Amino acid sequence: MGAVGLNRAAELEGGSNKATARISSTGWAKWAPVGAAAVAAHLVSGAGLLNANKERVAQQRSVAASSAAKIAFTASALAATAYTRVLGKKVDLATSDNPEDRETADKVPGDLAKAQRQLTLMQWVVPSLTAGIVVLTALQGEQQRPSQQSQDLLRRVARFRTRA
Template sequence: MSQRNTLVRSLHDVGLAAWFGGSLMGAVGLNSAAASVSSPRERLAVSSVGWKHWAPVQWAAMAAHGLGGVGLILGNTERLAAQKEGRVNTGVKLALTLAAIGTSVYSGVLGMKMGANSGEAVEGTTEPSEVTSDELASAQNQQRILQWVTPVVTLILIVLGAQQGEQQRPVPSAKASWFQRAIRR
């Protein structure tokens, strides 16, 4: 008998999609747009405003993904108990979710440090200029790498979620469907 988990699956998937998409758009779009501001002393301020407005949405997305993930685990305890690959996938997803939370939080901490120095001249959000203070340049250099880690990890989570969806399909019967027979010809 199949069991539907539409609400928790939606929380899980929509939360992850928003987390991935917002992080990627921030790194690609927002940070690039801020770098095009004509005054080098206003670039961090512009970027900081955008990230500040995104932060509550990102927290909500992370919470939705987490609640949905817990709901899916609780709704699939029997399948996970019987299916080793499902347990492995769930464990890997849990570890990567915790890593993505960590990178998101640390990125936010770096962003606050950068925002506190938003009057300094910079080349871009994650690119210091020759006159940028060492403290700000250090935060920018860390953020230049970290801004890509969260989108990469959340993308892997999306792929693992798709894999887990495939694992939930019923085991195919020995009798092939008409479509399977047609494509074998």
């Protein structure tokens, strides 16, 4: 919504590059607390699910790998989100009408144009990583099917019998 809706609306309404950046930045800043709450909910629920399924993660074939991949995607999405927020704050301060904000923006490394270019990229990186998390969540749902669990149990029994 942000990349396609908010940013495009800011372009149509802003008129100048500064006004467009200001409108978009204000919208993203208003979204930040909602995004933070969503991240917190994801982390708490994910930790709970991982704890509840720790035996299955350890024993069922490929569940550990999909769990590790999901953790990596989540960590990457969190890092990308934090970086995006830093860039957004730079744009917010640099486009402010308040001279003190602009002074603060000047103290932050990097220039406004570079921050805007990086934000253009990051607005697609974050949802792409989130899509990866959704795909891995669907995979893990399939791995919970009784047929998948029973196949894994049969493999373990067969391995145990050949060792004995």
